Amino acid sequence: MSDAAQPEAVVDERVKEMSAFRKSLIRPELGGICGTVAVFVFFALFAFDSGMFASQGVLNWSIVSAQFMIIAVGACLLMIAGEFDLSVGSMIGFAGMMIAIFTITAGWPVWFAIIVTFAMCLAIGALNGYIVIKTGLPSFIVTLASLFILRGFTIYLPQTLERKTIIGGVRDAAEGDWLAAIFGGKILTGLFQWFGDIGLIGTFERGTRAGQPVVDGIPMLIVWAIILVIFGHILLTRTRFGNWIFAAGGDAQAARYVGVPVNRVKILMFMFTAFCACIFATCQVMEFGSAGADRGLLKEFEAIIAVVIGGALLTGGYGSVIGAALGALIFGVVQQGLFFAGVESSLFRVFLGVILLLAVILNTYIRRMITGER
Amino acid sequence: MNASTKPIIEMKNIEKHFGSVIALAGVSVDVFPGECHCLLGDNGAGKSTFIKTMSGVHKPTAGEIFFEGKPLHFDRPRDAISAGIATVYQDLAMIPLMSVSRNFFMGNEPRRKVGPLSFFDHQTANDVTMEEMKKMGINLRGPDQAVGTLSGGERQTVAIARAVHFGAKVLILDEPTSALGVRQTSNVLATVDRVRKQGIAVVFITHNVRHAMAVGDQFTVLNRGKTLGTAKRGEVTPEELQDLMAGGQELATLEGSLGGTV
Numbered sequence: 204m205s206d207a208a209q210p211e212a213v214v215d216e217r218v219k220e221m222s223a224f225r226k227s228l229i230r231p232e233l234g235g236i237c238g239t240v241a242v243f244v245f246f247a248l249f250a251f252d253s254g255m256f257a258s259q260g261v262l263n264w265s266i267v268s269a270q271f272m273i274i275a276v277g278a279c280l281l282m283i284a285g286e287f288d289l290s291v292g293s294m295i296g297f298a299g300m301m302i303a304i305f306t307i308t309a310g311w312p313v314w315f316a317i318i319v320t321f322a323m324c325l326a327i328g329a330l331n332g333y334i335v336i337k338t339g340l341p342s343f344i345v346t347l348a349s350l351f352i353l354r355g356f357t358i359y360l361p362q363t364l365e366r367k368t369i370i371g372g373v374r375d376a377a378e379g380d381w382l383a384a385i386f387g388g389k390i391l392t393g394l395f396q397w398f399g400d401i402g403l404i405g406t407f408e409r410g411t412r413a414g415q416p417v418v419d420g421i422p423m424l425i426v427w428a429i430i431l432v433i434f435g436h437i438l439l440t441r442t443r444f445g446n447w448i449f450a451a452g453g454d455a456q457a458a459r460y461v462g463v464p465v466n467r468v469k470i471l472m473f474m475f476t477a478f479c480a481c482i483f484a485t486c487q488v489m490e491f492g493s494a495g496a497d498r499g500l501l502k503e504f505e506a507i508i509a510v511v512i513g514g515a516l517l518t519g520g521y522g523s524v525i526g527a528a529l530g531a532l533i534f535g536v537v538q539q540g541l542f543f544a545g546v547e548s549s550l551f552r553v554f555l556g557v558i559l560l561l562a563v564i565l566n567t568y569i570r571r572m573i574t575g576e577r
Numbered sequence: 578m579n580a581s582t583k584p585i586i587e588m589k590n591i592e593k594h595f596g597s598v599i600a601l602a603g604v605s606v607d608v609f610p611g612e613c614h615c616l617l618g619d620n621g622a623g624k625s626t627f628i629k630t631m632s633g634v635h636k637p638t639a640g641e642i643f644f645e646g647k648p649l650h651f652d653r654p655r656d657a658i659s660a661g662i663a664t665v666y667q668d669l670a671m672i673p674l675m676s677v678s679r680n681f682f683m684g685n686e687p688r689r690k691v692g693p694l695s696f697f698d699h700q701t702a703n704d705v706t707m708e709e710m711k712k713m714g715i716n717l718r719g720p721d722q723a724v725g726t727l728s729g730g731e732r733q734t735v736a737i738a739r740a741v742h743f744g745a746k747v748l749i750l751d752e753p754t755s756a757l758g759v760r761q762t763s764n765v766l767a768t769v770d771r772v773r774k775q776g777i778a779v780v781f782i783t784h785n786v787r788h789a790m791a792v793g794d795q796f797t798v799l800n801r802g803k804t805l806g807t808a809k810r811g812e813v814t815p816e817e818l819q820d821l822m823a824g825g826q827e828l829a830t831l832e833g834s835l836g837g838t839v
Binding site for chain 1: 654655658664666671672673674675679682683684685686688695696697699723725726727
């Protein structure tokens with residue numbers, strides 16, 4: 204706006220001027236940013252000598268945070284679009300189990316098993332969305348039903364086919380598989396070997412792995428988390444589709460009136476949530492080499508908590524993927540940090556509850572300032 | 578005003594039945610460009626059903642619609658919007674949690690290509706929004722200000738500006754003033770006047786005769802799914818309109834006891 208000839212707009216005397224600093228603070232992620240800083244300061248003070256901030260410790264809480272991030276991105280976009288998915292945890296168990304059954308029981312190549320499983324999960328996600336749209340029922344109820352149905356199959360299928368609830372041996376089957384490496388492999392191994400050689404990170408001193416660095420690369424799980432967070436953030440804030448996500452969750456009817464394909468947006472977001480759950484499951488199966496019937500229990504709530512800490516509104520139409528990622532980071536750091544700090548692990552929930560409450564109070568306050576809610 | 582020009586929309590004997598309920602029983606209305614056509618009626622008179630037929634939400638059970646002289650068939654509201662018929666709904670015009678610029682371009686997002694990808698062009702969106710808001714006399718703190726921080730009248734004005742910006746030839750306003758205070762109402766009525774002068778046909782739905790008289794060129798009264806005729810400005814008094822809306826009898830007897838306050 205360099206046009207000096209244009210008359211200045213008359214300043215409304217009732218609109219308060221806001222300083223640039225204050226303006227830069229007022230953003231949906233603020234609660235998440237404050238929480239992250241608080242958590243890191245806390246553990247730097249109380250657990251600095253415990254190895255939490257050594258390379259192995261960092262990898263430890265990074266992996267846990269990345270797991271939360273993967274499902275939080277899906278849950279975040281779906282929540283902004285105005286819907287819930289309570290079947291995330293069951294979907295993780297189900298997807299992992301299907302990969303194991305396809306590879307071990309059916310003997311399919313691992314890459315084929317993974318692709319078929321992804322297709323199944325996307326179809327189930329689409330079905331969830333379709334039922335929600337067509338019946339007009341709350342997604343809470345519809346996905347609660349999926350939670351039980353999928354979990355039921357996850358327990359029933361391995362018991363019937365293999366007479367056990369944990370199917371192992373996937374790691375041997377996945378040896379050398381190109382697609383399995385994308386989920387279970389590690390990147391930058393050469394770089395980390397070099398870090399070990401120059402003494403930047405510790406190396407094993409004895410045993411079969413003597414000379415190798417204690418952290419030998421970045422697991423693909425973390426790479427997936429970063430990719431999903433960046434993808435989700437750009438999709439939400441920088442694309443037309445992102446505007447539709449906000450609109451669908453903000454007021455579906457108003458959005459429909461101006462021609463936003465609300466139903467399509469919502470169904471696609473259910474599919475994306477299922478996709479994220481499936482990535483989580485595949486990484487987990489490749490890491491453990493097995494699938495268990497109880498995998499992914501309660502993950503849906505952990506995802507929702509991370510999203511809410513990150514500043515999203517439970518009723519939709521407002522939120523941030525970066526915030527959700529920070530929420531996931533807080534979650535991961537607290538869970539692992541308390542272990543490093545030697546705190547009784549049952550106190551994890553107390554700590555988490557307090558953070559959740561504080562973050563949500565702060566977020567509500569910020570949101571009211573931004574949106575003029577009363 | 579434009580008596581010689583052709584109507585942009587002709588609605589002929591529109592009927593709409595919902596199951597056994599007859600919501601519209603043969604309503605005919607002509608809307609001319611550059612004119613404000615006021616559609617008056619009490620609650621349940623069929624105003625909403627009528628405009629929803631016009632904007633493609635409902636298909637008429639019987640009757641014909643001509644748009645610029647050609648018969649018209651809308652399957653979805655989207656078709657009506659691309660044809661140039663925009664509707665601004667009373668409380669569903671804007672999404673309060675979203676910024677003014679995101680609201681303004683909702684469903685019509687400007688895009689910028691970067692290689693094979695296309696992104697929301699925030700720069701264009703923000704510039705156009707600020708420009709349009711200035712024209713309408715609304716001072717924004719910034720284009721990223723949330724609509725929730727605007728007053729009801731400002732929200733209606735933003736919605737009207739949006740419809741005009743995206744090339745509406747016919748603007749349907751569903752009770753834009755019914756929830757507003759005095760000053761906000763006059764702002765919205767001034768906006769209607771400005772839009773009309775650009776040659777856009779305005780269909781203004783209200784049950785407030787004074788608001789209708791302030792901007793209307795033609796007046797059609799709906800009562801129990803039927804029209805009681807269309808009158809031009811100057812041919813009808815507010816009292817007559819009021820009586821027509823109420824069906825003629827009840828209000829006449831009330832008039833005395835209320836002392837003309839309705």
